[in-house]
Amino acid sequence: MRVLVSDNLGEIGIQMFQEEEGIEVDVKTGLPPEELKSIIGDYDGLVIRSATKVTEDLLEAATRLKVVGRAGIGLDNVDIPAATKRGIVVMNTPGGNVVTTAEHAISLMLALTRNIPRGTSSLKAGQWDKKKLQGREIYNKVLGVVGFGKIGSIVADRARGLRMRVIVYDPYVTPEQIEKAGFESASLEELYQKADYITVHVPKMKETMGLLNKDAFAQMKDGVMVINCARGGIVNEADLYDAITSGKVARAALDVFETEPPGATPLIELEEVICTPHLGASTREAQTNVAVAVADQIIQYLKTGTIINAVNVPSVTGELLKKLSPFLTLGNRMGCLQAQLCNEPLKEVVIEYTGDFQELDMSPVSTEILKGLLTPMIQDEVNSVNAPVIAKERGIKVTETTNAGSEDYLNLMTVRIVTTETTNMVSGAIFGQYEPRVVKINKFRLEMIPEGHSAIIHNLDKPGAIGSIGSTLGNHDINIAQMQVGQDEDGEHNIIFLRTDTPIPDDVVEELRNLPLIKTVTPLEL
Ligand SMILES: NC(=O)c1ccc[n+]([C@@H]2O[C@H](COP(=O)([O-])OP(=O)(O)OC[C@H]3O[C@@H](n4cnc5c(N)ncnc54)[C@H](O)[C@@H]3O)[C@@H](O)[C@H]2O)c1
Numbered sequence: 225m226r227v228l229v230s231d232n233l234g235e236i237g238i239q240m241f242q243e244e245e246g247i248e249v250d251v252k253t254g255l256p257p258e259e260l261k262s263i264i265g266d267y268d269g270l271v272i273r274s275a276t277k278v279t280e281d282l283l284e285a286a287t288r289l290k291v292v293g294r295a296g297i298g299l300d301n302v303d304i305p306a307a308t309k310r311g312i313v314v315m316n317t318p319g320g321n322v323v324t325t326a327e328h329a330i331s332l333m334l335a336l337t338r339n340i341p342r343g344t345s346s347l348k349a350g351q352w353d354k355k356k357l358q359g360r361e362i363y364n365k366v367l368g369v370v371g372f373g374k375i376g377s378i379v380a381d382r383a384r385g386l387r388m389r390v391i392v393y394d395p396y397v398t399p400e401q402i403e404k405a406g407f408e409s410a411s412l413e414e415l416y417q418k419a420d421y422i423t424v425h426v427p428k429m430k431e432t433m434g435l436l437n438k439d440a441f442a443q444m445k446d447g448v449m450v451i452n453c454a455r456g457g458i459v460n461e462a463d464l465y466d467a468i469t470s471g472k473v474a475r476a477a478l479d480v481f482e483t484e485p486p487g488a489t490p491l492i493e494l495e496e497v498i499c500t501p502h503l504g505a506s507t508r509e510a511q512t513n514v515a516v517a518v519a520d521q522i523i524q525y526l527k528t529g530t531i532i533n534a535v536n537v538p539s540v541t542g543e544l545l546k547k548l549s550p551f552l553t554l555g556n557r558m559g560c561l562q563a564q565l566c567n568e569p570l571k572e573v574v575i576e577y578t579g580d581f582q583e584l585d586m587s588p589v590s591t592e593i594l595k596g597l598l599t600p601m602i603q604d605e606v607n608s609v610n611a612p613v614i615a616k617e618r619g620i621k622v623t624e625t626t627n628a629g630s631e632d633y634l635n636l637m638t639v640r641i642v643t644t645e646t647t648n649m650v651s652g653a654i655f656g657q658y659e660p661r662v663v664k665i666n667k668f669r670l671e672m673i674p675e676g677h678s679a680i681i682h683n684l685d686k687p688g689a690i691g692s693i694g695s696t697l698g699n700h701d702i703n704i705a706q707m708q709v710g711q712d713e714d715g716e717h718n719i720i721f722l723r724t725d726t727p728i729p730d731d732v733v734e735e736l737r738n739l740p741l742i743k744t745v746t747p748l749e750l
């Protein structure tokens with residue numbers, strides 16, 4: 225087995241590969257994409273950090289590749305669907321660098337407050353700018369932490385030690401959990417209004433890109449300081465530039481950028497901005513942790529097939545995987561559907577298998593359901609190994625029952641979720657041998673293929689409703705691939721499920737919502 229290390233990896237990880245019988249390792253860092261493409265076909269394993277871009281083009285040439293291991297967390301440099309399509313396992317090493325990154329956020333906050341970078345450069349330039357560089361205390365100041373996951377919760381804890389008042393916003397963590405950890409839970413608006421410092425620790429995804437933008441800055445306190453140690457783009461750079469030059473935001477500290485490396489941008493040139501070249505995870509300790517973890521995971525996978533911390537495959541034996549495969553797909557889609565239908569903190573998940581399931585261990589399917597449910601909140605982090613652990617850590621109660629005999633289906637899976645606001649139920653079944661279908665959403669029966677760009681619409685059961693939806697989509701050149709109508713028992717309301725060839729843009733969703741007979745429109749990506 226041959227492993228290529230294409231980015232800088234802690235020496236200990238390289239030694240682990242070298243010492244492993246049956247594994248050969250090559251270290252070739254900083255290769256241009258074409259050169260990497262010309263040699264990738266010789267390797268079974270690839271170890272990366274953030275520099276190597278594992279694109280579809282590269283993967284096409286990776287004919288022997290079985291596993292990509294990221295020494296770190298973020299996988300935004302890996303085309304995961306393309307790897308999955310080729311049966312390549314993608315793994316990361318969550319946890320190894322979280323303390324280090326939290327410490328970097330705290331360091332940046334202190335450096336920003338006490339003008340340390342400016343003090344250093346002015347002194348080195350022969351100046352003694354004591355008055356100009358006066359700072360302030362962080363004692364008793366309010367730190368707003370956006371994202372209370374692994375890093376955000378450590379930042380909050382360290383800031384408490386510095387005697388700051390910490391307020392937290394995380395829509396996927398219940399206020400009780402935040403309060404139990406000893407912090408004040410806040411809405412995003414409250415956090416903007418109260419915080420003297422705002423630090424973001426959310427994953428990079430559609431919902432968090434540009435989270436701190438013009439509108440957000442307008443709601444903040446005058447003189448707020450902003451820290452981004454998460455991912456470039458979560459703080460909109462153009463809007464941040466305007467907010468600093470207008471005096472709204474006093475200063476900002478950035479470790480990550482919309483484009484990396486960013487070059488000399490007007491934002492970076494502002495004296496109110498301090499920055500580091502994506503150094504959040506760069507300590508000896510973190511690099512040792514992630515190097516050991518990635519080497520161990522890749523060796524185990526290549527030598528025994530054991531899968532740890534994979535983000536694109538469940539951890540089951542080959543034989544069981546074959547039997548469960550259609551249910552795994554259905555479970556993942558049902559979880560993903562539930563997460564998009566109820567976008568609130570989860571309290572409970574009840575999974576019921578009814579029918580021909582008695583002989584099977586359905587726990588991998590339950591894990592896939594949880595993975596589908598948690599992925600919209602946590603992204604790269606959730607995998608088939610850690611989804612139940614994450615659910616437990618978040619105080620989500622999960623129960624699984626198996627019952628014989630279903631009236632209407634040979635096999636029926638039902639997922640009921642309880643959030644802080646509501647209860648929602650989705651049932652699904654496998655048609656034929658492999659075809660996943662969602663057959664019930666709460667009281668509405670349907671037969672929906674849970675895949676691709678879709679929408680669920682609730683409407684009044686009156687003439688013209690369906691026509692108005694069709695014309696609106698048609699006017700915007702959006703083709704309907706599948707449409708299903710389910711009626712409730714009193715016959716007054718319908719649920720319409722739509723699958724479209726292209727995503728329905730936000731403005732068209734809004735137009736649909738404004739149609740006279742339409743009650744709600746929920747766009748979905750399944
Ligand atoms: N600078 C670096 O070198 C470095 C190193 C490691 C991680 N990171 C980045 O740090 C970030 C946090 O990592 P982590 O390990 O703590 O992740 P995590 O998954 O443990 O936590 C993310 C948290 O964000 C919350 N969240 C999701 N959407 C949200 C939203 N719209 N508003 C508020 N909260 C939301 C989730 O509920 C979760 O609790 C990620 O972007 C990661 O890529 C950067």
Ligand SMILES: O=C(O)CC[C@@H](O)C(=O)O
Nearest residue numbers: 273274296297298505506
């Ligand atoms: O590898 C690095 O230095 C950055 C890692 C960090 O951004 C991560 O996502 O783990």
